[in-house]
Amino acid sequence: MGKSRATRRGKQLPGAARAEARAEADRPPPSGCESCSPEAASFTGWAADVHPCVQDMKVQGVPLWLLGITFVLCSGHLRGLRRCPISMDMRHLQESFQDIQRAIQANDTFQNITILSALDSLQGIKPLDVCCVTRSLLAFYMDRVFKDHQEPDPHILRRISSIANSFLYMQKTVQQCQVQGRCHCREEATNVTQIIHNNYNQLEARVAAVKSLGELNVFLAWISENYQDGSAA
Incomplete structure (x- = not known):
């Protein structure tokens, strides 16, 4: 059982x-x-x-x-x-340029042509594209404008060299962001920088360099707007 x-x-x-x-x-x-x-x-x-x-x-x-x-x-x-942080004393940069702006613009023989000043699309850059445009414009000034410009005035040359050194520092920071995958270049950003290069190519190199230096305030103002308090988009 x-x-x-x-x-x-x-x-x-x-x-x-x-x-x-x-x-x-x-x-x-x-x-x-x-x-x-x-x-x-x-x-x-x-x-x-x-x-x-x-x-x-x-x-x-x-x-x-x-x-x-x-x-x-x-x-x-x-x-x-994420923003690409750039720590830079923009006031010092702008003061360095303002010290030589009038002298450089006085040598601009084509007042009716612009390279950056009339570029309204620069103000419409989206936050995701700021790093890419910054990297491209820094390279534009370092590789073309500063190299094509021939300055006989020692005072102006020292100011330009100071600005170039600051741009070089910013370039290194942006390159680090690119390595970290935070500096993508979309079509909109590429188109904006291509327009600037096309405007530059329409003039003889030395003339285009003088004009681009005279319009450097446009780029500096754009950097200040997008990199306030050491931050970047």
């Missing part, structure tokens, strides 16, 4: 295990993810602690590997939106 009951109990165990498994499967997911599968719900709980970008995602029926890839891409995009 005892042996028969033990046998029946042994046969009942697999059925009980299956019933418990079914109950576990039918158990509703945690709050905040009522429509998720238990597997996806557990991922949502983890993602909620990691990044708000993933919190808004609907994970029903989405494989975990796809959510993981989306999270990585989302994080990378947000890193690209």
